[in-house]
Amino acid sequence: MIKVGIIGSTGYAGAEIARLIYNHPQAEVVWYGSRSYIDERFSSIYGNFFDIVDEKCLDDNMDELAKAVDVIFTATPQGLCASLVNDDVLNKVKIIDLSADFRIKDVSIYEEWYKIEHKAPQYIEEAVYGLCEINREDIRKARLVANPGCYTTCSILTAYPLVKEKLIDPHTLIVDALSGTSGAGRGAKTANLFCEVNESAKPYGVANHRHTPEIEEQLGYAAGEEITINFTPHLAPMNRGILATEYASLVKKPDGSLPTEDEIRSAYEKYYKDEKFVRILPEGTYPETRWVECSNYVDIGWKIDKRTDRIIMMGALDNLVKGAAGQAVQNMNLVFGLDETMGLDMVPAFP
Amino acid sequence: MIKVGIIGSTGYAGAEIARLIYNHPQAEVVWYGSRSYIDERFSSIYGNFFDIVDEKCLDDNMDELAKAVDVIFTATPQGLCASLVNDDVLNKVKIIDLSADFRIKDVSIYEEWYKIEHKAPQYIEEAVYGLCEINREDIRKARLVANPGCYTTCSILTAYPLVKEKLIDPHTLIVDALSGTSGAGRGAKTANLFCEVNESAKPYGVANHRHTPEIEEQLGYAAGEEITINFTPHLAPMNRGILATEYASLVKKPDGSLPTEDEIRSAYEKYYKDEKFVRILPEGTYPETRWVECSNYVDIGWKIDKRTDRIIMMGALDNLVKGAAGQAVQNMNLVFGLDETMGLDMVPAFP
Amino acid sequence: MIKVGIIGSTGYAGAEIARLIYNHPQAEVVWYGSRSYIDERFSSIYGNFFDIVDEKCLDDNMDELAKAVDVIFTATPQGLCASLVNDDVLNKVKIIDLSADFRIKDVSIYEEWYKIEHKAPQYIEEAVYGLCEINREDIRKARLVANPGCYTTCSILTAYPLVKEKLIDPHTLIVDALSGTSGAGRGAKTANLFCEVNESAKPYGVANHRHTPEIEEQLGYAAGEEITINFTPHLAPMNRGILATEYASLVKKPDGSLPTEDEIRSAYEKYYKDEKFVRILPEGTYPETRWVECSNYVDIGWKIDKRTDRIIMMGALDNLVKGAAGQAVQNMNLVFGLDETMGLDMVPAFP
């Protein structure tokens, strides 16, 4: 039985890890870390765990935690994981960090976009970017996994095969996305009150959302060159779900013709045909967040627009599962040599 | 492996059975019945099953189905199950009926409230009312289980111990409840459109909702006498969840004093202490539907009001799980001698 | 032109007063009071006023305000109005207080339920309870109007005629109500975040909500005796709206028969036939909050239940309009001798 510690267990992502691990046959949470609720019963913060989990919340002591568990999930604000990690810890436990601390290889880009100093740049190189479908083999060997962002996972997986196969021009890529409100976290802010979010939709972080460089870096690897994109997130009045609608110009063939529907589909199948958690939708069907809720699936569809020589790619996932806790568990499975889908094999919940 | 057939698999309750059975270690759906979608792929109706279930929908042929499966769930409108069931079928398979056909022992009451003729009254006596926490032993031996209604399950379980222990006067019982909109089914009706339900709340079926006699009959058994109650359902703008708020006068002791908080709690614990799926909340905590979503739990709390000598009892459950599909699976587990919680042991999903 | 000052203009009720006054032909807001946002532009807090209102928020200086305006609305937490009011102020301006400070005539009951000391008990007797349909004539002459609570307005108006006409036994009255989330205010609390409220319903303040004594006092006047009731509020996932479902035993006539449908209707018509803002629904039609949104209407319906000798009375209103700001404007109209419906004559917004 893998012993799991969660730092930041009382945020939405942390609690979702706890929920998923509860049904995982080979892992159990033994440390519910939460600096805000030390000594309070976890189930008094999350009533869904009432009568199921009796443990109280503990402080975020990574050194002590490293002795007590096999893997630590850090579901915390940027900067915390980097401030706690060290050789001693890494020699004892695996770390799966849900913050951005180790996602971006260029520390100056991290510091520019996140406006904080990186406290442990020496581990950036070692950290593996935990996008399972793309970095699976490296993840298996990792001590420190940088779990991708929610928008990022959706945005990258939706475009990756076409970038990799050079079917689209990555410099023309525009990602327009929307997210359910759980992505904004559980902090008590006026802007996230029910009456402010309900019956409204709004863009935010326009041209400067922090997931932008993460998408650019990863799709840049796929493209084999640096790319710069537009990414615009929107807040939608729903609890869970990310929907990314992405636009790019198709790369014409030497004869001037566009890639065909079959060629596009072949590219997606080349990378995702055997991927349990990526579902390639049939022609004419597009992703809807309702079909992936509470699951680890990413649904992907597209439409070639011959009028504009562009393709519209669309992806949907649950921001708390494949966009956070589910992918973190998938990474844990890889790191510990388990079946990658263990504990994640549920049908999305609807309605 | 228990072979499962679902008649009415494309309603919300039917699809929820399919979802739960998919994660059940000892059962599998082999017949997705749906008269409306014959020969259409089940996953084209419920996109959450895409890439997970490949089967097409089949007609509602109960005779053929009886040969093919071990248990049939009928998640269909009132009258259908009664019109299909016969000795031959009951000798071959177990039937768990999610409609009201076999819930009410007095056929005249059924016919009065449902305004249809009962087609198989000869099986009413045999049928076991599938409220697992109360009729567990009879269910184990049943061929035909009448799965309780959603409001009913919540209303009965919330008041049952106090009625049974004669701590409240059942003739004063008033049940005021609200339900998420999935309880209204998937039929295309104007009244259930998003814009009609969203931002609104409304009572319906006032003083004549069909779950009334079901509650009265079952709580009447507990009381040892016939009772007549008020039951008022309301529609709320959410997908899942039932919340019942129930009022009754406390029965005074010979010395004129009211039952104490401890006596009330003892009564609840007497009946539910060992019940996995009933959670008795601590004093001062009341049920909220968010804490039971996508789970088989019923949360129960109460408040003694010394100003009015009444008690307010409150219960919450997920209408599609404990209120329908989950309880149906729980009944299946009992009927087949399995661990009653098999396939149902998940933490409620939040947010 | 009546000059209006609002103390607490940046709460939901305060901003709704500003919205209604903007369309009032004989009044204008000249003082946007908000201790939290002094010197900030009102429209930077409420973006709906952008390009419409340029004023900045001012401090809550009642003495200065008394010189500058004709009427002050206090849309503030309990205790503030009582702490600011004095003879000098009352001689200069009319005050319409949306808090509970002057609603309850018995100061000990106020202090018991609100847990604060009353700072100006000498004005309680003078203050007029601003339920326009019932106290119209007194309001016209008032200097200080105690604007009723949102639940209270709905609960009282729904039962008033039947209590007054002694058609129901007021001692059996149970009020079960639900409210949209704007009733919880704009404070940044975790419990009111979108993800906590959405997809959930919950009771709160069970047997101790502060609107209870207010309902009891007013319906007690109607009954001609003291009454004690049960009142249970619930939070529902919608922005606006209150729905009250009320239960009471019908008073039998000397011959043992129940009041008839016609007698009930006559009682409602006796009090509300000429009331612009009370709509008596036809038999078989019940109130829904969607039909009163953004309006000053209260919709009322009922159902006699001959099985239990009870009547179920139902009322719906918009908590921010008839439940707060709209009724406050209606009171202002009365106080200043204007047409009572001025500025309030709009069709409810749907969908």
Place this chain on the structure above:
Amino acid sequence: MIKVGIIGSTGYAGAEIARLIYNHPQAEVVWYGSRSYIDERFSSIYGNFFDIVDEKCLDDNMDELAKAVDVIFTATPQGLCASLVNDDVLNKVKIIDLSADFRIKDVSIYEEWYKIEHKAPQYIEEAVYGLCEINREDIRKARLVANPGCYTTCSILTAYPLVKEKLIDPHTLIVDALSGTSGAGRGAKTANLFCEVNESAKPYGVANHRHTPEIEEQLGYAAGEEITINFTPHLAPMNRGILATEYASLVKKPDGSLPTEDEIRSAYEKYYKDEKFVRILPEGTYPETRWVECSNYVDIGWKIDKRTDRIIMMGALDNLVKGAAGQAVQNMNLVFGLDETMGLDMVPAFP
């Protein structure tokens, strides 16, 4: 008093016209047309009008209607208005058509995108495209006004000044938009049920939505050349509101520099400074649908992205008001020589 007839008064847009006209000081509805509800009381279909409007619904007889009223609003499916209009009618009444029948000047484009034969192409040339801020003078003289689509109004107004001033390259324009569900109409379709829309977001009509050619035609006029764009609508779980996020490459100056923030703002102000219903947001503020609900305002903001040399333009409006009924009333005001804002001068409703 202008006499108004509405054909299609029981759709969401038709009922919104009725609601707005009710508060219009110089117009009144005298004909509630609704083929589906002939002889039923309008207020039995729209309960918000209970006790306010007593009229029954009438058939769609345009010839008779032309004698009875001064202006006809057709809030009907495509094709109906074109099939009813004729010289006799146009000589008697003004027609404001909310369908697409007379929006597109090239009848072959209309027939290609809408898949129906145009029944009255002889009036297309005469019809004036009713985007008030752009075609004001022509509208004043029109007999037949083609009221713009909801997505269209938002998409065009958001980009218009920058296209007109050649600050962006219109051939790079991508419009990504989302709409509340009232845009889908009141027809009873499974896809629009509460449980299907709630907690979900989805794209639809990808690369073939019918508002595309309308946007292209109008912005083409502004650009002085034919343009082809991408337009992707999404359905969001809210009643009202359209949010358009638009991307285009900025046109560099001869010296290679981009337009400045000031130049962009000047362009918007050139066209909208005196426009009552267009609100140009301050730098760093972006439109949110909550701030325009139930009003005729369009809020517009933008962000220059120097990393990609693109500009992101954003617009928000209420699809039933500025996107349909409000603009229709604005057109009526122009046609009849009234103050353009008459009956439309309300503060947006929030929350």
